Amino acid sequence: MHPLVKILCFISVLLIISMASSAMLFSITVFSFVLTFSLKVQSFLHAVRRMRWLFLSILIIYAFGTPGELLPQFPVNFAPTYEGLRFGLIQVEKLLIALAALSLLLTSSLREQMMLGLYMLLSPFKYIGLNVERFSARLMLTLDYVEDLAAQDKSNFNFKLLDEIDGYIANLPQENIVSFQKLPFNLLDKLMLFLLSAMIVFMIYRGFA
Numbered sequence: 001m002h003p004l005v006k007i008l009c010f011i012s013v014l015l016i017i018s019m020a021s022s023a024m025l026f027s028i029t030v031f032s033f034v035l036t037f038s039l040k041v042q043s044f045l046h047a048v049r050r051m052r053w054l055f056l057s058i059l060i061i062y063a064f065g066t067p068g069e070l071l072p073q074f075p076v077n078f079a080p081t082y083e084g085l086r087f088g089l090i091q092v093e094k095l096l097i098a099l100a101a102l103s104l105l106l107t108s109s110l111r112e113q114m115m116l117g118l119y120m121l122l123s124p125f126k127y128i129g130l131n132v133e134r135f136s137a138r139l140m141l142t143l144d145y146v147e148d149l150a151a152q153d154k155s156n157f158n159f160k161l162l163d164e165i166d167g168y169i170a171n172l173p174q175e176n177i178v179s180f181q182k183l184p185f186n187l188l189d190k191l192m193l194f195l196l197s198a199m200i201v202f203m204i205y206r207g208f209a
Contacts, residue, residue, distance in 0.1 A: 051099070054095075
């Protein structure tokens with residue numbers, strides 16, 4: 001499948017979960033877990049483990065910060081609400097689905113292919129002044145730099161090193177060239193591209209209607 005089609009599939013998933021009902025979100029979450037476990041997508045499991053405190057924080061904030069019916073017989077003077085727990089679980093489900101979709105997207109394509117898909121997706125913005133080539137190249141070099149940092153010594157990697165990325169890229173030798181090899185669309189890609197584009201436009205229209 002062409003990388004542009006994969007990126008559009010990812011965007012479609014994000015739009016779907018933003019409008020899905022609670023029951024539909026639960027079904028999509030279960031399907032995402034089954035799919036990632038069956039395909040042995042380790043990056044998804046690592047991301048979930050690293051973000052476990054974020055999920056717990058979201059659940060606690062919604063549970064105790066949303067007005068509604070209090071849970072009975074709670075052992076302290078304040079208690080979470082049913083509505084807060086429900087909204088918190090919905091937000092956690094949305095994040096889990098987005099993480100699963102992103103993990104599948106990244107593990108099913110090479111980084112160069114994903115940058116090509118991103119470049120093609122952003123190409124229309126060149127008519128309003130966005131330098132698509134420079135943006136795509138800098139993003140690709142940034143990912144390379146972060147991957148090198150993480151591979152050197154995970155115990156020494158911290159977010160302060162991310163401040164060095166812009167200076168690192170600015171000082172790269174001028175002869176370093178990032179090129180994108182265009183991939184042809186087959187018949188299935190063209191059909192999927194049409195259907196996904198129509199679905200995205202419809203969901204955006206429905207969201208603003």
